[in-house]
Amino acid sequence: MHKKRVFSGVQPTGNLHLGNYLGAIKNFVDLQNKFECVYCIVDLHAITNHQDPKELKSNILETVASFIASGLSSEKNIIFNQASVAAHSELAWIFNCVARIGWMNRMTQFKEKAGTNKENASVGLLVYPNLMAADILIYKATHVPVGEDQKQHLELTRDIAKKFNNDFKCDNYFPIVEPLIPKEISRVMSLRDGMKKMSKSEDSDQSRINLKDDKDLIDQKIKKAKTDNNSIPSEIIGLKNRHEATNLISIYASINGIEVAKVLKEFGGKNFSTFKSKLSESLIERICPIGSEIKKLLKDKNYLNKILEKGSKKADIIAKNNLKEIYEIIGLTKFT
C-alpha cells in the first residue's frame, strides 16, 4: 500500500480566473486538511510555448499569491515551483524512454495545442505528458485533483507507472494514481459560449470572471452572461443540451458547495434574471475578498518568493530521495 499523498500542478498564468479557482484551487483548499498535499507551479510546462521572461517571473508569483489568497496554507502544504526541483526533469527524461511515441500522438491536448502545423510545435509540447507523469510520480503521489480535461494525461501517467513497474520488475513501485475530479463542475465554461472552456486566452474579458474583478464588474458580466429563453428546470434532465444554463447552475452549485439537483429544486421554474442576481451575490461574496488579498500579497514579492523557497526545499528532499531509488532500479549510478 502506498501512503496517501495528493499532488497537483497549476500553470503559472497571471490573472487567474473562476475556472482556475473552481477547477483546481478550491479543491486544493478542501483537501489540505485531509491529506498530505504537494502543490506545484509548473513553470517548466509553461515554457512549452514561448513565454516572455519578465512576465513568466511575475506570473509565477501571482499564482502563489492566488493560492495563498484562496486559503491554501504554506505550512500545511508543500507549495513550490517545478524548476526548483531538478528531479522532475530528470525523471521526465526517464519517462521519455518508457512512454511510446504513439501514446504522445494520441493526446488530445497536444493535438489541440499544436493545431494544424504539428511539425512546428515544440518537442516539449509533445512530451509534456511525460513531465506531468514525472511531477506526480517523483512524489509517489496517489491522488491528483484536476479538471476533466486532464483525465487523459492521468490515464497516461497510469500507463507509464504500469510499464515502468513491469519493465523493471518492481511490482507496485509507482502507485497507480487516482484522479479527483470535482463532482458539481468538471470544467468551467465561457460566459459567452457554453461549449468553450473559460480561458485567459479568450479575447473577450466578458467571457470570464477574473479573481481580481471588482464587485460591479462581476455583477455586469453575470448579467450579460449568455443563457437561453427557457426557464430554469427543476430536474437535471431539463439541462440537457443547454450548455450555458448548465454552466451557470454548476458554477452556483460549486461556489456554494451544494449539489446541482438542490440548486434546481430551489430555482426550478424561475427565470434566469432572479437566478443571476443570486449567482452574482455568491460570486462577489467569495471572489472579491480573494481578489483584494491577491492585490495585497503582490506588493510583497519577497514574502511570496520565500514561500516558494521553503516549499522547494521540502519538495527537493522527497524528490531526491525517490530519484535515487529510481536510478538504482534502472541500473544508473548518480555519483553526486
Ligand code: TRP
Ligand atoms: N497539465 C496540467 C494543466 O494544464 C498542469 C499539470 C502539470 C499538472 N503537471 C501536473 C496537473 C501534475 C496535475 C498533476 O492543468
